[in-house]
Amino acid sequence: MRTQFTSSRRKEDQAYQHQFILHAALDVVQDLAWATSLFLKSVDRFNDLVVSVYITAGHTRFMLLHDSRSEDGIKSFFQEVHELYIKIFLNPLYLPGSRITSSHFNTKVRALARKYL
Template sequence: MTAAKEFYFVIIGHEDQPIFEMDFSSSDKKKKESESRHLNQFIAHAALDVVDECALINNTMHLKQIDKFNEWNVSAFVTMGRIRFLMLHTQRCDEGIRQFFQEMYETYIKYSMNPFYTIGSAIKSPAFEQKALIYGRKYLV
């Protein structure tokens, strides 16, 4: 029996505040999603120190599995502007996660170029959320 693929994506700003977050899973678990949201946020914020350490050591933007908490693996992508993209995932999917990070980075760059967007503020755009859903279905689930 194979476990369901679950993914939690979050963009973290300069001051460790979440800018955008989204859950992806291969099965529809709305009740479990609401119960585990706080745990996912805790795991993501606990991994930030490891992400910062790895970003100083490595010259690459994409950091493969850098941390693990119970069944959750943590992968990261650090932009040149020090915005951190974190992906919590239950199964390894390195290439899909890398492609998802690349697409979301490009989407974030386009969104951040909007003169009405303040860097580091929460992203509440339906278009941005739709792009994340499309890329999540394409590369992750």
């Protein structure tokens, strides 16, 4: 019983730590967002984790926390997620700035992650 509680708690702590790392990287991204667009590669590091960012022309930020070294795979992942995002954005029922709740979008992003990451 104790090992289940410990591993569950560890996963929860790790999820909070990942959120903290991404939020901390937002400061760096904010500074770079107005100077450039598209793939920024790695903008921040924490231990063995890397934060990579893709910024659209409309300044929407896609952030990925990963431990992988394949920049080509990460760039391809971001480009295809950007295409999916544009399709969602062009939907007349989507309210810009609102949360994307489409299960189809979620499934496609997860499939792209398995493919490229």
